[in-house]
Amino acid sequence: MNLFKDAGHLLRFAALFVIAFLVFWAIRGFVVPRSFGQYGHYRGAAIGEIGARPLHFAGHDACETCHSDVVDVKKAGKHAHVNCEACHGPQAKHAADPGNVTPVKLETAALCVRCHAASAARPKTFPQVNAADHSNGVACETCHQPHSPGMDTPAANAGGAK
Amino acid sequence: MGGVEGFMYPNEIELHWSVLIVLYPFITGLVAGAFILASLERVFRVDAVKPTYRLALLTALSFLLVAPLPLQLHLGHPERSPEMYFTPHSTSAMAMFGYVYLWYLMAVLVFEIWLDYRRDIVLLAERSKGIVRIVYRAMTLGSTNISPRALHIDERVGWIVTLIGIPSAFMLHGYVGFIFGSIKANPWWSSPLMPVVFIFSAMVSGIACVMVLYMATAKLRGRNIDMRCVDTIAMYLFYTFIIDFSLEMLDLIHRVYEADESFRSLNFMVHTKLYFSHIVVQILCGTLVPLVLLAITQVVKLGEVVRKRIYAVAGLLTLMGIFAMRWNVVIGGQLFSKSYLGYTTYKVGLVSREGMLVALALSLLPLLILWVLIKLLPPWPAENVPAEAGD
Numbered sequence: 001m002n003l004f005k006d007a008g009h010l011l012r013f014a015a016l017f018v019i020a021f022l023v024f025w026a027i028r029g030f031v032v033p034r035s036f037g038q039y040g041h042y043r044g045a046a047i048g049e050i051g052a053r054p055l056h057f058a059g060h061d062a063c064e065t066c067h068s069d070v071v072d073v074k075k076a077g078k079h080a081h082v083n084c085e086a087c088h089g090p091q092a093k094h095a096a097d098p099g100n101v102t103p104v105k106l107e108t109a110a111l112c113v114r115c116h117a118a119s120a121a122r123p124k125t126f127p128q129v130n131a132a133d134h135s136n137g138v139a140c141e142t143c144h145q146p147h148s149p150g151m152d153t154p155a156a157n158a159g160g161a162k
Numbered sequence: 163m164g165g166v167e168g169f170m171y172p173n174e175i176e177l178h179w180s181v182l183i184v185l186y187p188f189i190t191g192l193v194a195g196a197f198i199l200a201s202l203e204r205v206f207r208v209d210a211v212k213p214t215y216r217l218a219l220l221t222a223l224s225f226l227l228v229a230p231l232p233l234q235l236h237l238g239h240p241e242r243s244p245e246m247y248f249t250p251h252s253t254s255a256m257a258m259f260g261y262v263y264l265w266y267l268m269a270v271l272v273f274e275i276w277l278d279y280r281r282d283i284v285l286l287a288e289r290s291k292g293i294v295r296i297v298y299r300a301m302t303l304g305s306t307n308i309s310p311r312a313l314h315i316d317e318r319v320g321w322i323v324t325l326i327g328i329p330s331a332f333m334l335h336g337y338v339g340f341i342f343g344s345i346k347a348n349p350w351w352s353s354p355l356m357p358v359v360f361i362f363s364a365m366v367s368g369i370a371c372v373m374v375l376y377m378a379t380a381k382l383r384g385r386n387i388d389m390r391c392v393d394t395i396a397m398y399l400f401y402t403f404i405i406d407f408s409l410e411m412l413d414l415i416h417r418v419y420e421a422d423e424s425f426r427s428l429n430f431m432v433h434t435k436l437y438f439s440h441i442v443v444q445i446l447c448g449t450l451v452p453l454v455l456l457a458i459t460q461v462v463k464l465g466e467v468v469r470k471r472i473y474a475v476a477g478l479l480t481l482m483g484i485f486a487m488r489w490n491v492v493i494g495g496q497l498f499s500k501s502y503l504g505y506t507t508y509k510v511g512l513v514s515r516e517g518m519l520v521a522l523a524l525s526l527l528p529l530l531i532l533w534v535l536i537k538l539l540p541p542w543p544a545e546n547v548p549a550e551a552g553d
Contacts, residue, residue, distance in 0.1 A: 006312040009280065009305035010319060013273065016303065028248045041251055120169050 057085050058095035066098065070147055077148025078127075087111060087146070108140040168504030177496045177508050180516040181489075182232035185524055187338045187360065188367070188488045189229045192528075194335040195368010196222040197271070197327055202398065204324040210394035216278065216541030217379070218372045223271050224532035230263065231524055235515055255341055266334050270327040276301070277320040279539050281308045297538070335364040342491060349424035350495040355413045362406035367484035369399045374477040375532075377470065383542070389466055393459075396473050400456040403480065407449055410487075427502035435497050435505055440490045448483015452476040 038044025063084040064071050074080055085091055087106060094101045109131070118128045129135075140146070166175055200218035202208040234240045247264070251257035276283075284306050287298035339360025342351040373395045380387045417425065432440055455476040459469055493508050511517035 006307060006309060007315050009303060009307055009312065010315070012303040012305055013276065017268070024247070031244075032248050036249060041249070121171060 055092045056090035058090075058092045060084060062095040063091070073145070074147045077145075077150055079147060079149060106146075108144075108146060109135070109137065112140045112144075112146070165507030165509065166504060167506075168499070169501055170499045170504040170506050171501065174496075174499050174504075175506050177493065177506070179492055179496060180236060180508075181493075181510050181518065181521045182236045182516050182524070184485070184489045184492045185521055186229065186232040187335075187492070188485050189225050189232070189524075189528070190335055190338055191360070191364030191367045191484065191488070192371050193222045193226045193229060193266075193368070194331040194361070194364040195366065195370075196225070196372050197331045197368070198365050199369050199372050199395070199398070201324050201328050201331075204321060205328065208394065210390050211398075213388045213391045213543070214372050214376045214395065216539075217376055217536075218368075219271065219275050219278065220532055220535045220539065220541055221372055221375060221528075222368075223267075223275060224528040224535060226263075226267055226271060227531055228524060228528045231527070232521075235520060235524075238515075255337065255344065259337060262334055262337055266327075266330050270323060270330050274320055274323045274327060275539070277316045277323065280316055281313055282539065284308050331364075332361055336361050342495070347500065348495050349422065350428055350498070351491065353413060353416075355409060355416075359406070359409050359413060362402060362409055363484050363487055365402045366399065366406050367481055369395060369402060370477040370480040370484075373399065373473060374481070377474055377477075379536075385542075387470060389469070392473055393469070396456055396459060396469075396476070399477075399480070400453070400460060403449070403453055403456065407453065410449075424502060427498050431494065431498050431505060435507070436490055436494050439486050440494065444483050444486035444490055448479055448486050452479040452483065455479075 033043045033045065035044035035046075036042070039047070060083055067084075070084075074082075088103055091103055094103050113131050116128050118130045122128055135143075140149075143151070196218045199211065200215050200222070203212050203215040230243075234243065237243075243260075246257050246260040250261065280302070283298055283301045285308075287295060287302055287306075290298055336357040339357035342360075343353050343356025345351045373392060376395075377387055377392060417428070452475075455472050458464070459472055464472070496506075497508065498505050510521075513519050
């Protein structure tokens with residue numbers, strides 16, 4: 001009993017910890033979303049919320065439905081594995097309403113150098129140019145057909161939206 | 163591109179970890195080191211260092227309170243930091259630090275200081291007036307029992323807390339070294355020796371810091387410096403420093419001998435971009451000079467005044483050297499490219515959120531907190547409440 005009396009202050013300190021822990025637990029119950037940890041270290045409900053967001057990309061198959069001529073040109077060239085929307089950007093709205101939503105025509109002088117500007121970080125076998133020396137501001141499509149950029153494909157056969 | 167030599171990948175040009183991340187391991191190191199010095203008296207019964215026991219504890223607390231601030235400023239969004247506690251991520255060393263920090267702050271430092279000061283707090287609560295009285299009364303937690311038996315229990319529990327505190331201090335700073343040592347993508351950091359080097363450098367900086375603070379506070383208070391105390395601290399500083407330096411040299415020799423694919427690049431960096439901070443500041447001025455000075459005091463009989471001056475100079479140089487070590491680890495590890503073909507430059511801002519002024523303010527803040535703590539809980543025996551325990 002005496003020991004309990006003389007160690008009472010330690011119990012008070014311990015009680016402080018217990019109170020702090022209970023407060024922490026109460027706040028935790030309030031602020032941590034219910035679905036947290038359902039699948040991993042994130043909010044499980046986030047998957048459904050992200051899934052419900054509107055789509056921006058139509059996908060390659062949707063493009064093929066109408067633009068089979070471009071797909072044929074593309075299949076034969078170096079850009080066969082480059083997805084349409086990698087250059088043209090997200091086109092879900094265009095796919096849903098092709099009559100009213102028209103994709104913006106691309107500025108090839110700015111677009112192509114995203115991948116083809118000379119950089120020591122790129123593999124040496126990857127086609128890359130110093131744009132200023134190579135074309136001096138002239139649009140790439142003047143000489144290259146963007147859907148099949150090899151010089152053996154005439155630029156006039158560009159294909160795509162006319 | 164300004165400050166870049168050779169080839170850098172785009173994400174390597176700007177440094178992600180700034181001077182604040184240099185400050186963070188420096189501050190936690192001081193905490194761990196100061197606590198380990200305090201444990202010398204409590205657990206290992208080194209009576210000579212008793213005059214610094216309470217000062218060491220208060221120093222550790224002051225620096226520990228400031229330790230998360232550089233991280234908060236660096237990351238931004240401090241309101242998000244409680245999420246680290248609410249949703250603990252057991253596989254992230256950085257996320258688990260929150261628990262290490264809280265454990266060390268509350269279960270070790272605050273508890274030990276409270277146990278050690280409880281008698282004084284109760285007596286000060288009886289003696290003081292106004293708001294100060296309310297503060298002291300709150301600190302008593304409503305218990306005024308300072309009977310010899312209650313104080314004896316405090317002593318025993320305090321001993322156990324210190325005993326638990328030693329591995330906790332090692333964990334606190336070993337973890338900081340682990341964060342760097344476990345980054346396998348960076349050859350400057352990736353080394354299993356890193357946590358061990360960090361622990362010993364923490365002990366060195368903490369001991370040097372308390373030694374300098376003790377001498378400075380004695381001077382400011384116009385009191386005599388207990389030479390037996392500082393002689394003993396200097397001796398421990400010297401021995402710990404030798405172990406720390408040996409470990410760092412072991413790491414260096416290992417790197418030189420192993421000479422892996424990163425060696426040429428790192429070697430070039432040490433001889434160019436890091437030459438001043440690594441070779442001149444850290445190794446020459448911050449390690450060899452204080453080691454030689456401390457060695458002189460161990461082998462030559464010197465007068466009191468000379469010893470005091472040597473200890474002050476060696477202590478300050480040691481702190482500078484350990485800060486340079488943190489700088490070289492954190493900044494040095496970001497100056498070279500993973501391609502090993504280029505180097506970037508770190509330019510510290512002056513008034514930016516992670517600039518020099520903020521770093522300076524964060525370095526001075528612990529001293530301000532220490533001043534408040536000293537006013538509230540005087541660590542000097544002579545100024546403690548001399549009244550008899552009111553049992």
